[in-house]
Amino acid sequence: xxxxxxxxxSASDWETLQHAVSTLEExxxxxEVRVISAHRTPELMFDFAKSAADEGFAAxxxxxxxxxxxxxxVASLTSLPVLGVPVQSKALAGVDSLLSIVQMPAGVPTATxxxxxxxxxxxxxxxxxxxxxxxxxxxxxxxxxREAQAQKARASTSELxxxxxxxxxxxxx
Numbered sequence: 001x002x003x004x005x006x007x008x009x010s011a012s013d014w015e016t017l018q019h020a021v022s023t024l025e026e027x028x029x030x031x032e033v034r035v036i037s038a039h040r041t042p043e044l045m046f047d048f049a050k051s052a053a054d055e056g057f058a059a060x061x062x063x064x065x066x067x068x069x070x071x072x073x074v075a076s077l078t079s080l081p082v083l084g085v086p087v088q089s090k091a092l093a094g095v096d097s098l099l100s101i102v103q104m105p106a107g108v109p110t111a112t113x114x115x116x117x118x119x120x121x122x123x124x125x126x127x128x129x130x131x132x133x134x135x136x137x138x139x140x141x142x143x144x145x146r147e148a149q150a151q152k153a154r155a156s157t158s159e160l161x162x163x164x165x166x167x168x169x170x171x172x173x
Contacts, residue, residue, distance in 0.1 A: 002058030003030040004127045007048070007074070008087075009037045009064045016087045017063045019117045023124035027141050029131065032057075038069040045070070049077035059130060061123045065089040068100035075110040081130065083123040086115045 004024055008017050017033070024031045036045045052060060060078065062071035063085040071084030086097035094115035102112040111126065113119035125145075132138035 002131060003032060003056055004124075004131075005048075005052060005057045005060045006031055006033045007036045007060060007062050007070065008033075009035070009039070009070045011035055013063045013065060013087045016085065016116055016120050017061070019120040020061050020063070020085065020124040023121050024127070027128045027138060027145075029124075029128055029138075036070065036074075038064070038073045039067070045073060046077060049074045052078050053080050059083060059127045061085060061120075061127060063087050063120065064101070065094065065097050066091070068097040071101050071110050071112075072104050072108060075104065076108050081111065081127075082109075083111045083113065083126055085113050085119040085123050088116045 006017055006020050006024070008014065021031060021033060034048070036048055038045050049060075057080060059081040060074055061083045062074050064070035065087035066089050068084070068086060071082050075082035075084075084101035086094050086101055088094035089097055098112065098115050101110060104110045111123075113123045113126070125142075128138060128142060132142055
């Protein structure tokens with residue numbers, strides 16, 4: 001099975017990106033985690049992006065806060081899908097990161113997900129879906145995951161209001 005790279009601009013982004021990693025682990029998708037800064041280690045970023053496909057990666061989940069250059073810069077250097085996760089920043093709550101990633105120019109596609117934990121989980125799920133196109137085992141796991149999510153949603157009504165019975169639909173007159 002192909003591997004997914006999970007990269008981040010600094011170790012402080014781990015608080016968000018760990019959710020991508022735990023989601024990949026849930027599906028038993030091979031992955032590798034690296035800190036690669038577009039600003040502090042640009043040569044490392046360049047070398048990684050240029051060699052990622054040859055290293056056997058199928059996609060790159062790239063998280064970044066603030067200026068959020070990492071996802072877009074990596075996307076400009078590789079033909080692999082890059083899934084950008086905006087990390088919530090202190091200054092602008094991650095909106096700055098979101099806008100930096102989502103506004104890539106035509107010709108440099110970079111998928112962009114929600115700010116923070118939800119974005120990290122969804123980027124990992126998206127990567128799993130991409131791999132599942134050619135992997136029946138992953139398709140089965142995704143179907144089970146979706147069913148578990150549906151069951152959890154259905155059960156949540158009783159958790160909120162244990163004594164409440166479901167309302168009957170009103171008939172139209």
